[in-house]
Amino acid sequence: MRVAQCYTGGVGKRVINLLTDHPELTLAAVLVHDQAKDGVDAGLLAGAGPIGVRATTKIDDIIEAAPDCAIWAGTGWLPEELSRLLRAGINVYTALGAWYLPGSPDFPALNNACLEGGATLVGGGTIPGFVSDVLPLFLSGYVGRVRQIRARQANLLADYPSAAPLRAGLGFGGPVTQPPPGEVSPVDQRWLEFIGQSARMVATALGFDFGSVRLTGKQFAAADRDLILANGLEIPAGTAAGVRWEFTGYTTSAEPFYQLTKEQVAAVGLGPSWRASADAPLWRVEIDGAPSLVCEVSTVSDGGFGEATAEANAARAVNLIPQIVAAAPGCLSLLDIPAPTGFST
Secondary structure (H helix, E strand, O other): OEEEEEOOOHHHHHHHHHHOOOOOOEEEEEEOOOHHHOOOEHHHHOOOOOOOOEEEOOHHHHHHHOOOEEEEOOOOOOHHHHHHHHHOOOEEEEOOOOOOOOOOOOHHHHHHHHHHHOOEEEEOOEOOEHHHHHHHHHHHOOOEEEEEEEEEEEEEOOOOOOOHHHHHOOOOOOOOOOOOOOOOOHHHHHHHHHHHHHHHHHHHHHOOOEEEEEEEEEEEEEOOOOEEOOOOOEEOOOOEEEEEEEEEEEEOOOOEEEEEEEEEEOOOOOOOOOOOOOOOOOEEEEEEEEOOEEEEEOOOOOOHHHHHHHHHHHHHHHHHHHHHHHOOOEEEOOOOOOOOOOOOO
């Protein structure tokens, strides 16, 4: 199966490297943002040797290459661009949305593009994705009479490769001001949309009558000393070095059935309830039922959390391609296709 990689950031580079020795998949085309990368061998962009596939800045070139599937790992959720690929008959995997689109404003247009081109759109990631829907639903297969799902992500971002999203998206290095109850910022709203897809998917799978997802808590933690992260971001003492969101999913009768806590910190030990050590689990899922289950999971990588997260997202994308290519047309989710497995070399 021939694969196009759209964009060559942290995930895209690792996808290219995974495809170089995959037993069933081969790299057919590469899309890039930067004009300086136009025409450059994709292997060089991925930090390896030449592989004979040159990058392009034109999505028309990707369509002309006619890959079986494209992996979309860009900097934003662009349904118009995705629709172009789908209408051209190119299946798409994206880590930037489409975890469970029914009910989303983007669903009709994207699903129509899938049906028009006979293509499939599937999404996923680590969060939303792994801890917010994949792992809870897998564990639920061993539980009867599920009453509630609780999931938690607690990430240490000291080695995160890019400073910009930590500053702009998480507020690191900014003032520690607890938002008024009920206030929802643009960043909060985007997370509500993403987490809402996972909560709706869980509700559909388990039979809960889905009502809504709300931001039920947000707080910041201050640095107790001056911090300088590996990416150069400076966080003075007393400014924000941690942020925690709590999202709650409710049924139509206002009963909570789903809770997701998302914690991001630049250092450990920011307070009694915050991440206490570097080796604490990254993810925790609790399922109330018969029996109740608790599962804690972490990634392990010499490159730290940032490296491991990029590796995990790249592997998930590559491993799902055979299932996506074989699936029926439409905007699908893990409820519609078999779970992927890894590959050995």
